[in-house]
Amino acid sequence: MEVSALPVASSHKEKLISAGYTTLLSIIGVSASRLAQELIIPHCEAMDIIKITLNCSRAMGLEGTHALLKGARTAWEMLSDEQNLKHISTGCEDFDGILGGGIHCGEVTEVGGVPGIGKTQLGIQLAVNVQIPVSYGGLGAKAIYIDTEGSFMPERAYQIAEACIMDIWENLVFPHKDNKDCQERMQPDHFLSNILYFRICSYTEQIAVINYLDKFLEEHKDVKIVIIDSISFHFRQDFKEMVQRTIVLNEMSRLLMKVAKRFSVAVLLLNHVTAKHTEGQFQLTLALGDTWSHSCTNRIILYWDGDERHARIEKSPYLPSASAPFSVTNKGIRDAVSHCKRARMMYNRY
Incomplete structure (x- = not known):
């Protein structure tokens, strides 16, 4: 049960969510004095919130336990489900190769790297590629794009969609029966209309949207x-306050994992790098700290090797550590330029 459904004052709900208490489980076990301090409310009001939370959780306890026991599954069923999960192509064959086919549905994947390496480009590319019709090897689905920085560019999405459509027609060997219907849907404006965009301007808005995802x-x-x-x-x-931030982030990652599994969607988290002081020297690492590094299924680092972009799998429960080159071109994410030919194709940088 979400805190938004808790029978307490609206002002208390807002303070709970802002402090990172988004579900009943996140409140249970917290002392009244700590809750009063974090929400900046009287001790008696904090006690009332905890009592109401405990009553609601008890009322749900028997039903929740019964559902849990009924929902037991075999490991074979779980493996079969995982093998049937779909992938979304990055647009680069080598990149897809180290991922086992592309970004996995049903999982949370974090992608981080320095500014200008291509994180937003990858995000837009995947928002387009997920829409490729099933008859052409895609999922024929829609995308949600949650933009916290204002970096999403509709013009760039249009350009990538145009290139994606062009690639599909160029690689088409045999015409499909639904070719006429596909032609109507295979238009850049149709692709853009299937990207559901949220502009987020604060961490409270971000929490609210993620709570609403389900x-x-x-x-x-x-x-x-x-x-x-x-x-x-x-x-x-x-x-x-780092402790409060950790509580909020842990709850957020739990909700994202839940959404990914329940709806078999791919959740892609783009992240920045920051400097970490270790053994007398500074090293680049992904933002939000060591605790956050355990909050995703897969973690991918984008980095420069000379003047070439590379993607490296840093963490995955089943994918081996590997890296692959990729390019950011006018068409979007594509295969890297061949080293053998020593060619250097110049593209506009985005």
């Missing part, structure tokens, strides 16, 4: 990827 996906079952660009921006800017 209900939104219930109503939009054709969505197969959720992109957050970036996950860290407002939490690096607005938070000074």
